[in-house]
Amino acid sequence: MKKMSKKIIRIICMMTAAIILTTSLGEMAVKPIVAEAVIDENLAVLYRDFKSKISDQTSLVFIGTYIVHKDALTDEIYERAKASKSDSGQDVYYYKSELSGEPNVAQWYDVNNIDNGVLGISLQGTPVDESILDPLYVTYYAGDDGILRYAKSMTPVNVFDIPDPYDLSKLPELQAVWMMYTKSESAESITQEDFLKNRNSNTTGNIRSDVYLYQFLSTFFSLDLQDDKTRELDQQLVRLNSLYIDLKAAGDKEEQAAAVYDLMAQIDAQRRMLVYERLSEADTNVLNVLYTLCSGSYYTPYGNFKDSSSETGTSDNPDYITELQDSAQHDFTASNSIASALIRQWLVRLGLLNNSEDWWTALDNYVQSEKERKKKENSENEDYVADASQSSEAFAVDNDILTAIGNAMSECGKSYTTYSSKSLTDNTSVLGHARYDYSNGVIENLAAGPVDYLTYVINISAGKPKDKPGEFALLSDYLLGLGNDAYYNALMSGPSDEYLSLSDENSKKAALDTQFTELETKRDELQFLIKSTNDRNVDPEVALADVQSRLTTAEQKLKSIPTSAFATDATRSLEAHIVWLKGEAERITEENKSLLSVGDKLAARKAELQTKRDGCLDTNDLAGAKKYDAMIAAVDQDIAAAGGSGSGSMADKLIDKAMDKLADNANADLSGTAQALAAMGETDKLEALKEKAIKSGAGANTLSGIQDAINSTKSEGMSEDELLSLLENLFGKSIDEMSDSELAIATASSSRVARMGLTPAEKLTATLLGRLVSTGNKYIYSQYSGDSVNNYVSLFTISNATPFRYYYDETNSMATMTKGTKQIYIFERGSNLMYKGSVMAKPEEMGKNAVFSKEMYISEADADSYFECTSEYVYDSQKAICLTATMLESVKDFSTQLADAIKAASE
Numbered sequence: 010m011k012k013m014s015k016k017i018i019r020i021i022c023m024m025t026a027a028i029i030l031t032t033s034l035g036e037m038a039v040k041p042i043v044a045e046a047v048i049d050e051n052l053a054v055l056y057r058d059f060k061s062k063i064s065d066q067t068s069l070v071f072i073g074t075y076i077v078h079k080d081a082l083t084d085e086i087y088e089r090a091k092a093s094k095s096d097s098g099q100d101v102y103y104y105k106s107e108l109s110g111e112p113n114v115a116q117w118y119d120v121n122n123i124d125n126g127v128l129g130i131s132l133q134g135t136p137v138d139e140s141i142l143d144p145l146y147v148t149y150y151a152g153d154d155g156i157l158r159y160a161k162s163m164t165p166v167n168v169f170d171i172p173d174p175y176d177l178s179k180l181p182e183l184q185a186v187w188m189m190y191t192k193s194e195s196a197e198s199i200t201q202e203d204f205l206k207n208r209n210s211n212t213t214g215n216i217r218s219d220v221y222l223y224q225f226l227s228t229f230f231s232l233d234l235q236d237d238k239t240r241e242l243d244q245q246l247v248r249l250n251s252l253y254i255d256l257k258a259a260g261d262k263e264e265q266a267a268a269v270y271d272l273m274a275q276i277d278a279q280r281r282m283l284v285y286e287r288l289s290e291a292d293t294n295v296l297n298v299l300y301t302l303c304s305g306s307y308y309t310p311y312g313n314f315k316d317s318s319s320e321t322g323t324s325d326n327p328d329y330i331t332e333l334q335d336s337a338q339h340d341f342t343a344s345n346s347i348a349s350a351l352i353r354q355w356l357v358r359l360g361l362l363n364n365s366e367d368w369w370t371a372l373d374n375y376v377q378s379e380k381e382r383k384k385k386e387n388s389e390n391e392d393y394v395a396d397a398s399q400s401s402e403a404f405a406v407d408n409d410i411l412t413a414i415g416n417a418m419s420e421c422g423k424s425y426t427t428y429s430s431k432s433l434t435d436n437t438s439v440l441g442h443a444r445y446d447y448s449n450g451v452i453e454n455l456a457a458g459p460v461d462y463l464t465y466v467i468n469i470s471a472g473k474p475k476d477k478p479g480e481f482a483l484l485s486d487y488l489l490g491l492g493n494d495a496y497y498n499a500l501m502s503g504p505s506d507e508y509l510s511l512s513d514e515n516s517k518k519a520a521l522d523t524q525f526t527e528l529e530t531k532r533d534e535l536q537f538l539i540k541s542t543n544d545r546n547v548d549p550e551v552a553l554a555d556v557q558s559r560l561t562t563a564e565q566k567l568k569s570i571p572t573s574a575f576a577t578d579a580t581r582s583l584e585a586h587i588v589w590l591k592g593e594a595e596r597i598t599e600e601n602k603s604l605l606s607v608g609d610k611l612a613a614r615k616a617e618l619q620t621k622r623d624g625c626l627d628t629n630d631l632a633g634a635k636k637y638d639a640m641i642a643a644v645d646q647d648i649a650a651a652g653g654s655g656s657g658s659m660a661d662k663l664i665d666k667a668m669d670k671l672a673d674n675a676n677a678d679l680s681g682t683a684q685a686l687a688a689m690g691e692t693d694k695l696e697a698l699k700e701k702a703i704k705s706g707a708g709a710n711t712l713s714g715i716q717d718a719i720n721s722t723k724s725e726g727m728s729e730d731e732l733l734s735l736l737e738n739l740f741g742k743s744i745d746e747m748s749d750s751e752l753a754i755a756t757a758s759s760s761r762v763a764r765m766g767l768t769p770a771e772k773l774t775a776t777l778l779g780r781l782v783s784t785g786n787k788y789i790y791s792q793y794s795g796d797s798v799n800n801y802v803s804l805f806t807i808s809n810a811t812p813f814r815y816y817y818d819e820t821n822s823m824a825t826m827t828k829g830t831k832q833i834y835i836f837e838r839g840s841n842l843m844y845k846g847s848v849m850a851k852p853e854e855m856g857k858n859a860v861f862s863k864e865m866y867i868s869e870a871d872a873d874s875y876f877e878c879t880s881e882y883v884y885d886s887q888k889a890i891c892l893t894a895t896m897l898e899s900v901k902d903f904s905t906q907l908a909d910a911i912k913a914a915s916e
Contacts, residue, residue: 048074048097048146054161057143059150062163066152067115071103074148076160081151085168085274089149099145103137117142155257155266167250169277174284175239178230182285182420185413190226201227215405218305221314221337222407225302228336232295232329234287242280245452249273252451256460264475268464272448278431285428289421293326296418298333303410307337310401314338438534439491440470469538473839474545481545489542492535497566499528500583503573517574525578529672532582536589543593549601553594560590577675577706584705585672588665599794615641623779664698671705679707680714684766695719727914729772732759735910736773739903744780750810750896753788756781757881757890758903764884767911774884782888788896792882792889793866799857801866802880804836806891811876817865823848824865826876834875836865843875 053074063069068079073093077086094100104120119135147160149171157168172179178187178197191199192207199207204223210216235243249269256266288295307315317334326334435445444466450459465480469488474480508520539559546552563586570579622637670677679702683695699715727735736755737743747755756777762770781789787809793801804824808815813826813834822838835844836859842852843859857868872878877894892900 049148052148052159052161053146054148055143056145056147059147059160060139060142063150063152067105067107068153069105071101071105071117071142071145073097073099073101074146074160075150076147077149077151078153078155080153081155081157083155083168083270086149086151086157089168089171093148097146097148101145103142156254165250165254167246167273169246169250169273174277174281175233175235177232177234180284180421182288182424183417186226186410186417187230189407189410189413190230199227213405214402217310217402218308218405218407221305221308221404222303222410224337225299225333226410228333229295229299232333234284234295234329236327239280239283242276242283245276246273246280249276249452252460264464264468265460268460268467269451271467272433272451272463275431275433275448276452278428279433282425282428282432285421285425287327287329288425289418290425291327293330294418295329295333296414296421298330300411300414300418302334302337303407303414305404305406307334308404310403438530439488439495439538440466440534443488443491444470469541472541474541477545477547481542481547484538484542484545489538492531492538496528496531496535496586499531500566500579501569501571502575503571504575508574521575521578524575525582528578528582532586536586536593539590540593543597549597553597553601556590556594556597560587560594563587563590577704581672581675581705584668584701588669588672591665615645619775620779623775624783628783661694664694664701667698668701668705671702671707671711675706676708676711678714679711680717682766683715683718692719727769727911729769729776731914732769732773732907732911733776735907736903739906744777749784749786749788752777752781752784753786753890753892754896754899754903756883757892757896757900758907760881760884760890761900761904762907762911765908767908769911770907771884775886778883778886778888781890788891789883789888790864790891791862792887793860793862794887795860795862800869800880800882800889801857801860802869802872802878802889802891803864803866805864807872807876807878810878810891810893810896813876815864822861824859836867838865843871 059076063076066078070077070079070082072087072090073095074097075086075090075093077090102120104118105115106118107115117137117139119137149157149166150160150163151157156165158165174180177183190204193199201220201223204227205211205216205219208215208219210219249272253266253269253273256262256269286294289297307317309315314337316338317331433445433448435442444463447459447463447466451463461476461479462483465476465483466488468475469480469484505520505524508517508524511517511520539556543549543552543556546555563583567580567583567587570576570583618637618641622634622641625631625633625637664682667677667679667682670679679698683698695715695718699712699719702712702715733744736759740747740751740755742751744752744755756774759770759774759777763774780786788806790803790806793803804826805815807813808826811828813828813832816825816827817823818825824836824838826834826836833846835848838861839858841855841858843855844850844852855867855871855874857871860866867875869879872880879892879894879897881890881892881900883889
């Protein structure tokens, strides 16, 4: 059977026929309405009587007994609507669409088997006459205002109260036990008489055992697991729901309403967590006690069942545990010994004996009927004397009940974990604590201020600027200061108390590693807060000045890190932070060209002219190339007059990247960077790299690689033409004869060698790249510039390099990669979730969010995972090459041979 996800329903409900979904809508086969279905007629109303209330509404989804506007279909409402399908037997999905083709005419469509997106709710869909819906029941309705209401009365209802978290008979995790108790999914309760009848107790002779079981099971399902804490949470939900309704009614408070709704979900999760804790997680939990009792631990063959009050160590048990343990107490001997009904009634009135209609009556009746049966059987035996001894009966263990209880313990444990993770909790991060703090402010004050601040924190955490002025003010006035203090306090703190308390060297090293990880977490958050602030700053000049000020502060702090066992790690972290700040300054400058210095503008102009000159060379336009050479020479003169390149030398950038690597790995291989500096003749920079590496705690192999570069001597070595000739020999053909994939491999190989600082490869890479661009090579794409730390691969280019087909749905911000009919991957813009097959499937989490710049990109690691593709960021350019696994192996082989040849020629 196919199942329709909330996301799919939203997609098919979009107001444009231009969308054609590429995924299947899963699990929606039509089933007949089940005759035994349970409908609560106190809540339900027939659709024929309800439809007049929504006659002017469209974009409605009919799921089970819920009718919901597509914009009101939250996760919680959708899950409850799905559950109502089996409860009611109305296993249906209908959609009321305004795309019927006739003006101002809304049409219901059967969408149980829809697989063609919007077309299925328009001209190519399956229309349904409204009379088909008339006999169906409706229990809940949510219109475009997003407020859930009882369909019968149209009064608002809190979705988080469905189902009642305290009604144990309705909890899904306990349904197996409920079935063993009632033998029915639909029963609201069961009498002792029916319980014994279902178990054939009189026939099996297990009546005493079954009465015993009934008492514990019936008591269990009537237990009240509430306390002051859950009641407090209940009241919070009531107040928050009123606030939510007010915000929805305001019309322009959708974000605030969503924040309050999310907070309600957290409060509901907290109270449900407490219920499941009492059921399965507490030291003395209800299900464990029920299992023990149903195993027969309080059972005696005759006379009193065991009284828990006689046990020791139970005085601290919650009342509901004691209630369950004591539910089977009664003196059977006393009740059975009173033959006279009048005397028994008199004792009941005096309060000396429980009411004769109470639960042990079945035992009295059974004993009496057994006596009469035996007397009748021996009616002709004059010597027969009735057995006056007390009857006894061994306990009959019901393994099915015990298994059901054991499974319920496991399921409740899982639910406890799930709801615990969704509950409102505090944490040590700046944003996490701020969200917790403002959430409590909303709960306590129910005022607009805390709701606004809570909304700001949610948007900032999600990386989605919405109310830029409000979010900027919160960041700059409060959050950024907290993040700054948290990082620098940790940076200057010296070794942790844990480290100081240890004597074992391995343990001390582990303590330092843990402290460094915690420091890096604080650095990451500070950098996130800085970037978030800059993204919301309307004045890029102010943002740039702030970053430069932070850079100055960081460089000053670098000189004052306290000497200690933690100093090396602290230096590594701060060096990486300095590198990041430089990159952030470059990002702001790149995105706001007006901030470029004269030197920066000249450098950009030179790069532009060089690209055009290379293009002329690719087409043998020597005259054009000569013209651009002259223009480049003129710009070089201007650069010299301006005092340099403006934005920092390539050598400085190489050192920055090297320090960033050291922050992640003290044993990072920096030999390539060192060789590049040596090839550039940057002797002073090479010595500076060595000094910085030593202070950052670089390993011996790392320092050795740098020293090798320092000791090396530069020679003329191999020329670009010679290197090209070698590359063509490796392929066995000239570059003019190479296919797209071969030319991409050649360029990627040369780029890798160029990154080693080998000059001939730098020049050859530029030449090959120009050819790739001019011929429109299908393996090349523009690098994603929104993230200076991580590499991303274009999905469109992956589709060029592999059998997968790329499709981007702009309306829903989704990219789909399909290979035949069986391999389908769906990526959401700005999300790290990947759906395999269709968006109704449970998503997988990727390492990084998918990003978008004219086309969708995913991280290099995710591209390798799903498509066996990686990328080569082409040296000294904004281009990248998509490489399949086979191509990558060739690149590794060719780049090694090229590098070895260049080094040999230089010796």
